[in-house]
Amino acid sequence: MALIEARQLTKTFRRPDKDPGLRGAVKHLFVRRFTDKVAVDHIDLSIEAGEAVAYVGPNGAGKSTTVKLLSGILVPTSGEVRIDGLSPQRDRIALAHRIGVLFGQRTQLWWDLPVSESLAVLRDIYGIDHGTYRKRLARFDDVLELGEVLPVLGRKLSLGQRMRADLTAALLHAPPVVYLDEPTIGLDLAVKDRVREFFRTVRDEGTTVMLTSHDLGDIEGFCRRLVIIDEGRIIFDGDLQAVKDAFARERILNLETETALPLEAVRSALPGATVEAGETPLHLAVRFDRFVMTAGQAVTALAPLTNLVDFHVDEPSIEDVVRRVYSGELQLDAA
Numbered sequence: 575m576a577l578i579e580a581r582q583l584t585k586t587f588r589r590p591d592k593d594p595g596l597r598g599a600v601k602h603l604f605v606r607r608f609t610d611k612v613a614v615d616h617i618d619l620s621i622e623a624g625e626a627v628a629y630v631g632p633n634g635a636g637k638s639t640t641v642k643l644l645s646g647i648l649v650p651t652s653g654e655v656r657i658d659g660l661s662p663q664r665d666r667i668a669l670a671h672r673i674g675v676l677f678g679q680r681t682q683l684w685w686d687l688p689v690s691e692s693l694a695v696l697r698d699i700y701g702i703d704h705g706t707y708r709k710r711l712a713r714f715d716d717v718l719e720l721g722e723v724l725p726v727l728g729r730k731l732s733l734g735q736r737m738r739a740d741l742t743a744a745l746l747h748a749p750p751v752v753y754l755d756e757p758t759i760g761l762d763l764a765v766k767d768r769v770r771e772f773f774r775t776v777r778d779e780g781t782t783v784m785l786t787s788h789d790l791g792d793i794e795g796f797c798r799r800l801v802i803i804d805e806g807r808i809i810f811d812g813d814l815q816a817v818k819d820a821f822a823r824e825r826i827l828n829l830e831t832e833t834a835l836p837l838e839a840v841r842s843a844l845p846g847a848t849v850e851a852g853e854t855p856l857h858l859a860v861r862f863d864r865f866v867m868t869a870g871q872a873v874t875a876l877a878p879l880t881n882l883v884d885f886h887v888d889e890p891s892i893e894d895v896v897r898r899v900y901s902g903e904l905q906l907d908a909a
């Protein structure tokens with residue numbers, strides 16, 4: 575049996591159907607109507623020990639609900655979950671020691687305690703001895719520069735500090751299974767890099783990681799396997815590199831030029847690329863296949879035409895790839 579096993583996992587939420595305003599609320603007191611929302615719809619998922627899996631999909635697809643079901647925070651409407659053979663609902667206490675969860679949108683730290691005290695409470699809850707605790711904190715400090723964060727009250731933390739502290743809280747007990755739900759949301763690039771490096775260390779130590787993110791950068795170089803969920807159903811489960819090679823080959827070169835360039839001139843300099851006008855005559859965007867040309871080659875080809883004031887290269891987000899999968903523009907056949 576795989577370390578994480580979900581069979582026909584389903585979660586339906588019942589939502590009150592209220593008309594807007596006070597009148598609607600009063601009417602709802604007498605005539606109660608509800609609609610059912612199937613957030614997770616008969617999902618089968620097996621994750622082996624040591625795997626790092628990216629779990630992606632558009633807003634409202636059912637990612638967080640899946641993570642909550644797999645960690646025992648929510649009870650499934652039907653279907654089954656087994657983590658290391660145990661049920662997250664029935665064997666909650668035993669599994670609490672084996673699972674770490676980070677929700678980027680929510681903190682598990684105590685609002686009115688300094689981070690150091692929140693972590694000390696978790697140390698006692700998990701029964702971590704003082705020597706091990708000190709060693710682990712030193713390690714978190716190495717990668718996440720935790721020292722400056724420890725004396726700060728939960729409610730006074732900046733987002734970057736909060737995320738570093740929450741990561742520590744989620745991993746303090748060295749769980750073999752870790753769920754990371756939007757772990758870098760809102761972080762600046764420097765902190766993101768540090769946090770991503772930390773994920774790689776955790777993965778390399780053999781931890782099983784399921785990572786949910788809209789940011790392709792979190793997934794890139796970290797997860798080999800990609801699972802795409804849409805409207806509660808898994809529509810793809812396969813190799814991330816294969817998806818990237820097939821679909822994320824497009825790059826967008828955004829240029830600002832000193833003088834306005836006729837789009838036709840740019841098209842002739844870059845055959846095979848798609849050239850689009852930008853927000854002003856001095857801005858334009860060139861879409862190209864990164865396997866056909868590099869951004870450097872594109873810039874070099876345009877250099878004789880005008881002076882470039884500025885440029886940057888964008889890559890499609892995983893959300894973009896996923897959106898194009900839904901529109902039928904991209905076909906994935908490995909579900």
Ligand SMILES: Nc1ncnc2c1ncn2[C@@H]1O[C@H](COP(=O)(O)OP(=O)(O)OP(=O)(O)O)[C@@H](O)[C@H]1O
Nearest residue numbers: 587589611613631632633634635636637638639640
């Ligand atoms: N407690 C709840 N009560 C009612 N509906 C809910 C609840 N939690 C989630 N939902 C609904 O279930 C669906 C899936 O939500 P979920 O949060 O799992 O999506 P998600 O893929 O994590 O989205 P996002 O990327 O926006 O975080 C959504 O339609 C959401 O509105």
